[in-house]
Amino acid sequence: MSNIRITKQFSFETGHALYGYDGKCKNIHGHSYKLSVTVIGKPITDSTNVKFGMVIDFGDLKKIVKEEIVDVFDHATVFNKNTPHVDLAKDLKSLGHNVLLVDYQPTSEMMVIDFAEKIKNRLPKQLNLHSLKLQETDSCFAEWFASENN
Template structure:
């Protein structure tokens, strides 16, 4: 049976600051991220299966990505846990803001690596993550491909 790729797209709003950066992005700012998740697999051939003809139900993929990425990162502010912004992060937390401390510089490149691991860990064994595209602005994005990371 043929391998098929399917893609689902997601949107979320996230703030961040790049510790040690030499440009404007050292300041706290936000983006309207667009995440495209592409998985690859063989459509289910068992006609008695309610998912007959699907690689994965789009709703099942949506549940995974929402729980692992969108619900966590939407309207959050992300900081490197080693940043001098830690005082600001703690102040924001104390005021009820959603702050995420990560062990990496929160660039699109590093975020897409993090997202790939989270999604791969939740997919059924018959489905493989093919690629992710994290669009930070209209003209700037980072991509992760399984082929490049195997």
């Protein structure tokens, strides 16, 4: 049976600031992110299985990505926990804001690496994460490919 790639797209709104950056992105700002998640595997051949003919049910993939990424990052502000933004994060949290402190600079490049690990850990064993594409703006995106990250 052939390997087939299945892709599901997601969107979420996230704010961030890049501490130490020499441009406008050092300021708190947000993006309407678009995330494309592609998994690869063989379609289920057991005709008695309710998922017969599927690599993965799109609903099952959606559940994984929503729980690990979308529900966590949507309408949150992300800061590197190793920067002075930690004080600002504490203040925002005390005012009821959704703030995430991560151990990396919250660029699209670093976020897509983080997302890949989170998604890989949740996929059924017969599937592999093939690639991720995290689009930050209409013309800017970061991509992660399993074949380049073994």
